[in-house]
Amino acid sequence: MAGHDATPEPVLADAVLSPAAPPGAGLASAALVTAGVLFTAFWLLAPGAAQLHPHVPASPADLGPGMVTLVDRADRDAVAAAVAALNLPAFQHRQVEHDVLAGHRRIGWIVVTDSMDPDGDTIAIRSGGLTQTVVLDKSWMPVPVLLDQGGVVDVAAVKDGEAGGITLALVTRGGQVSLRPLAPGEHIQVAAP
16 A cells, blocks of 8 residues: 555635625714714713712722711712611601701711622621611622711621621722621621721
8 A cells, every 4th residue: 555645635616706895885884883882972971870879989989098988967968868878768867867967977888798709698787776788799889877976887797698608898998808707696896987
């Protein structure tokens, strides 16, 4: 079998030209792309499009230097936004807003998130006689806190989602502060400025 080559030579087909694009096809493509860009810009810039109320912290730049960001009681709109986010009946909203504006109480924001996998970890944030239950996920979660003269916020670990502990992070202007995993029943206290 010497001199016999077992590898066949490939046979290529003849080249075929594709038909030219019809006149105006480039214009239609450009119009479609332009329409898509305009729609996206409008969607992102439209009022209320995927944004929080302007007085609710939406980024670290909106936060104070500590774990709790106080709302300036001279800013009536900011006070109203924080009070509206409290889980209270309407008649209590009016009383709390009056107390904050009069300087008898303070109100602020604490921002929480799940520092690991969002598996249903649940915490309770207690302050100023009010308890708010929060199921943690990976999103930015500003929670209003009502503060009495002591200014302490109690964060209690309530439910561990899928084992591994309740993985909580608090967000500050400087970034996210991940806490060690908490067991149900454990508490941490956060002092307001």
